Amino acid sequence: MKQTLLLLPGDGIGPEVTAEARRVAETIAPDLKIEEGLVGGAALDAHGVPLTDETLGRALASDAVLMGAVGGPKWAGVARDKRPEMGLLTLRKQMDVFANLRPAFCFPALVDASSLKHEVVDGLNLMIVRELTSGVYFGQPRGIDETSGVRRGYDTAVYTHPEIERVARVAFDIARGRTGNVCSVEKSNVMDSGLFWRQEVTLAHAEFGAGVELSHMLADSCAMELVRAPKQFDVILADNLFGDILSDEAAMLTGSIGMLPSASLGAPGTPGLYEPVHGSAPDIAGQGIANPCAAILSLEMALRWSLGREKLADMLFAAVGKALDRGARTKDLGGELSTRDMADAILAAL
Ligand code: IPM
Ligand code: MG
Numbered sequence: 001m002k003q004t005l006l007l008l009p010g011d012g013i014g015p016e017v018t019a020e021a022r023r024v025a026e027t028i029a030p031d032l033k034i035e036e037g038l039v040g041g042a043a044l045d046a047h048g049v050p051l052t053d054e055t056l057g058r059a060l061a062s063d064a065v066l067m068g069a070v071g072g073p074k075w076a077g078v079a080r081d082k083r084p085e086m087g088l089l090t091l092r093k094q095m096d097v098f099a100n101l102r103p104a105f106c107f108p109a110l111v112d113a114s115s116l117k118h119e120v121v122d123g124l125n126l127m128i129v130r131e132l133t134s135g136v137y138f139g140q141p142r143g144i145d146e147t148s149g150v151r152r153g154y155d156t157a158v159y160t161h162p163e164i165e166r167v168a169r170v171a172f173d174i175a176r177g178r179t180g181n182v183c184s185v186e187k188s189n190v191m192d193s194g195l196f197w198r199q200e201v202t203l204a205h206a207e208f209g210a211g212v213e214l215s216h217m218l219a220d221s222c223a224m225e226l227v228r229a230p231k232q233f234d235v236i237l238a239d240n241l242f243g244d245i246l247s248d249e250a251a252m253l254t255g256s257i258g259m260l261p262s263a264s265l266g267a268p269g270t271p272g273l274y275e276p277v278h279g280s281a282p283d284i285a286g287q288g289i290a291n292p293c294a295a296i297l298s299l300e301m302a303l304r305w306s307l308g309r310e311k312l313a314d315m316l317f318a319a320v321g322k323a324l325d326r327g328a329r330t331k332d333l334g335g336e337l338s339t340r341d342m343a344d345a346i347l348a349a350l
Contacts, residue, residue: 002031002032002033003031003032003033003063003064003307004032004033004034004035004061004062004063004064005025005032005033005034005035005062005063005064005065005066005302005307006035006036006037006058006059006062006064006065006066007021007022007034007035007036007037007065007066007067007068008036008037008038008039008055008059008065008066008067008068008091009036009039009042009067009068010038010039010040010041010042010067010068010069010070010084010087010088010280011040011041011042011068011069011070011071011072011084011280011282011285012068012069012071012072012279012280012281012282012285013068013069013278013280013281013284013285013290013339014040014067014068014069014070014280015042015068016285016286016288016290016292016339017068017069017276017290017291017292017294017295017296017339018066018067018068018295020292020295020296020339020340020342020343021066021292021295021296021298021299022034023343023347024296024299024316024343024346024347024350025299027347027350028312028315028316028350029303029307029309029312032307035058035062037054037055037058037059038052038055039051039055039067039070039084039087039088039091040069040070040071040084040085040087040088040280041070041071041072041074041075041084043055043087044075044078044082044084044087048082049082049087050070050082050083050084050085050086050087050088050090051086051087051088051090051091056090056091056094059091059094059095059271059273060094060095060271062271063271063306063307064271064272064273064274064302064306064307065091065095065271065272065273065274066274066275066295066298066299066302067088067091067273067274067275067298068275068276068280068295069275069276069278069279069280069281070084070085070087070088070280071083071084071085071279071280071282072084072280072282072285073282074282088275089137089138091273092132092133092264092273093133093138095264095266095270095271095273096133096266096267096270097132097133097264097265097266097270097272097273098131098132098133098134098163098166098167098264098265098266099129099130099131099132099166099167099170099171099264099265099266100128100129100130100131100132100243100262100263100264100265101127101128101129101170101174101262101263101264101265101301101305102127102128102129102130102243102247102250102251102260102262102277103125103126103127103128103260103261103262104124104125104126104127104128104230104247104250104251104253104254104260105124105125105126105254106121106122106123106124106125106253106254106255107254107259107320107321107324108122108321108325109321109324109325109327110254110255110256110259110324110333111255112255113254113255113256113333113334114252114253114254114255115252115255116227116230116253120229120230120231121230121231121253121254121255123231124230124231124253124254126230126231126233126234126235126236126250127174127178127234127235127236128235128236128238128243128246128247128250129167129170129171129174129235129236129237129238129243130238130239130240130243130244130247131159131163131164131167131238131239131240131243132240132243132264133163133240134158134159134160134163134240135157135158135159135193135239135240135241136155136156136157136158136239136240136241137240137241138240139155139156139157139158140156141154141156142154142155142156157191157193157239157241158193159193159196159197159200159239161200164196164197164200164201164204165200165203165204165208167237168184168200168201168204168205168208168209168237169204169208170265171184171235171237172204172205172208172209172212174235175212175234175235176211176212178234178235179234180211180212180213180234181212181213181215181233181234181235182205182209182212182213182214182215182234182235182236182237183214183215183216183217183222183233183234183235183236183237184197184198184201184214184215184216184217184236184237184238185216185217185218185219185222185236185237185238185239185242185246186198186216186218186219186238186239186242187218187219187220187242188216188218189218193239194239197239198216201214201216201237202214202216219238219242219245219246222236222238222242222246223245223246223249226246226249226250226253227249227253230250230253236250247262247277248277251277251278255333256291256332256333257277257278257294257332258276258278258290258291258293258294258330258332258333259291259293259294259297259333260276260277260278260294260297261274261275261276261277261294261295261297261298261299261300261301262274262275262276262277262298262301263298263301263302263305263306265305265306271306272301272302272305272306274298274299274301274302274306275298276294276295276297276298277294278291278294284331288338288339288340289330289331289338289339290330290332290339291330291331291332291333291339291342292330292339292342292343292346293320293330293342293346296316296320296343296346297316297317297320299316300313300316300317300320301313303316315350316346316350318349319346319347319349319350320346320349322349323342323345323346323348323349326345326349328341328342328345328346329342330342
């Protein structure tokens with residue numbers, strides 16, 4: 001049976017960059033069945049909800065889902081449960097893709113695009129493993145209300161034993177294929193859920209962490225260390241919220257958030273969800289100048305992690321590096337190429 005890749009272009013620059021990823025997929029894996037659906041503001045405009053049951057059903061039935069981006073000022077005033085971001089969060093939750101892999105690597109040709117010194121980022125290659133389907137993003141109760149005449153807003157940061165254990169195991173497995181170091185990040189000095197996180201990761205390490213060296217760091221220190229000496233890290237394991245923040249920071253170490261892909265994985269045999277780390281970038285949407293590399297590299301991760309095509313993935317990764325070596329640059333990288341021309345440069349390098 002043909003493998004199915006579901007594209008969910010979404011909003012802002014999402015459609016522009018996923019169109020290029022689609023072209024690359026059609027070129028290098030012509031046997032893939034590619035489908036498209038709506039998510040985020042695009043789905044809200046068409047169907048009144050940011051994710052329809054039908055689209056969710058197709059995502060669950062596919063082999064991999066490649067998302068563009070969601071959100072934008074157009075939907076700023078929409079109720080929280082209808083916001084474009086809810087489409088993405090529901091997709092993550094319903095697909096149960098609990099382990100979000102966010103690599104931050106510096107292509108040699110782009111070392112000088114970073115705002116940090118050459119020697120600090122040259123050769124940088126780290127992986128953030130972010131828990132994606134629990135924590136403060138989903139914890140109950142949450143709300144904005146009034147008690148005793150005082151308005152308040154609140155969220156709940158909660159993790160269970162199985163939720164931490166399963167994502168920690170993914171981090172250990174990934175570290176074994178790298179240099180074998182995992183740094184787990186939390187705020188155990190102020191949060192009970194953070195202390196629990198540290199205890200559970202330590203237990204999981206004793207049981208499943210053979211060959212892996214585990215260290216712990218407070219999230220604020222990690223934020224500092226990431227800009228001071230990022231190459232000390234190999235795999236960083238973090239909860240949903242700290243992983244969100246630290247992955248944006250790590251992305252900028254590499255020069256442009258327009259370069260970085262992500263993979264969100266669930267249990268083996270279930271479809272993965274792949275998305276660029278950049279958002280919908282409404283300020284440049286529709287101009288054809290967005291960097292398609294993160295979307296194309298998200299396709300690369302889908303080929304590797306969900307579609308069992310490591311060789312193709314290696315080729316595609318190398319082609320992106322080669323296109324950059326040859327000087328191909330979109331605006332965010334200080335160049336002039338359009339979204340389409342950048343993708344053409346990658347296709348030519350293939
Ligand atoms: C991300 C984004 C999302 C998140 C938003 C769009 C809901 O920032 O994927 O990092 O907070 O998880
Ligand atoms: Mg984020």
